């Protein structure tokens with residue numbers, strides 16, 4: 001559906017006569033409202049990799065709206081009069097559900113269609129009403145793996161009293177890029193090699209985009225595995241839990257859970273509680289290094305939680321593929337010190353001596369990826385129109 005910038009007050013069927021409209025017209029109206037208030041986000045647009053690091057530039061064929069349409073939608077979205085009209089209209093549709101169902105034809109598919117319509121209106125009403133509290137945004141992130149799209153519905157909530165430590169209440173560009181890579185560049189994550197039983201962990205998950213995308217992807221692949229999303233800030237954890245429940249309302253082949261994990265305590269405390277007491281095959285981290293001490297804390301967590309290499313096997317034993325930690329951080333000019341600490345605590349593989357007794361965590365590869373900066377996710381790069389991110393793959397060597 002091509003969205004025009006017509007306002008809900010002039011586009012929607014009159015409130016008093018909603019039940020007289022055919023379900024097809026009402027479905028069209030709901031799709032129209034979703035495009036305004038439950039916007040779908042393209043994710044992130046990769047422009048390319050730095051040529052010295054990898055040869056191929058990656059260009060996205062995004063189904064991006066034109067900037068003009070984006071602007072029109074933004075104007076409508078921020079118009080509180082139009083939003084409260086949309087809420088009233090949706091409330092009326094849900095309130096008229098009995099009349100809508102009564103006027104269903106003999107055909108049972110008509111009733112099913114009307115029930116689906118009412119449910120859709122109720123869920124959109126919850127989103128619109130939630131967004132009415134300042135700063136809350138619910139969006140659908142959509143990534144394509146060449147087959148089915150992977151969709152994640154995420155709510156960002158406002159920073160608590162501008163409390164900087166609640167930054168995880170919002171979705172950052174690194175999470176968007178990591179999610180995009182998980183879907184587009186699955187080979188980088190060796191998902192085929194792990195198969196059933198994969199244990200994945202996200203550190204500093206924030207709103208949960210990267211972990212949720214991985215969980216949705218594994219669900220689409222029919223893999224039986226588990227994903228644990230962690231953070232430490234109470235209000236961030238509460239929003240993270242809500243986002244997981246919204247995306248995984250019922251049990252699935254992927255066992256998802258949300259737990260508190262403070263990096264500063266991870267390496268010093270003894271045994272972690274379940275499910276953090278067992279090692280992980282895959283650890284994800286997006287934009288989790290922005291204070292001088294973070295890299296050292298993260299290294300402590302990864303040392304403790306990333307599955308260590310196994311002792312050499314007899315030929316009949318099944319060996320696991322090597323466990324990996326994927327870290328994506330923005331290369332902000334103002335945070336060069338913090339990003340350089342990554343390479344201090346995780347040395348490049350090439351710098352390691354071959355005479356080591358114990359396995360060491362090292363950077364196995366680093367890619368610098370240039371992305372278009374846009375307003376859908378936070379990038380902390382001010383007005384710059386491009387943002388560079390580093391993607392590190394770290395493992396035991």
Ligand SMILES: C[S@@+](CC[C@H](N)C(=O)[O-])C[C@H]1O[C@@H](n2cnc3c(N)ncnc32)[C@H](O)[C@@H]1O
Pocket residue numbers: 165166167168169170171172173174175176203204205206207208209230231232233236261262263264285286287288
């Ligand atoms: C910049 S946000 C990134 C959030 C998310 N990964 C994203 O990219 O959208 C940093 C995240 O790290 C979390 N965090 C900061 N310090 C932490 C700590 N000591 N232990 C655990 N999580 C922490 C914050 O609560 C926040 O969710």
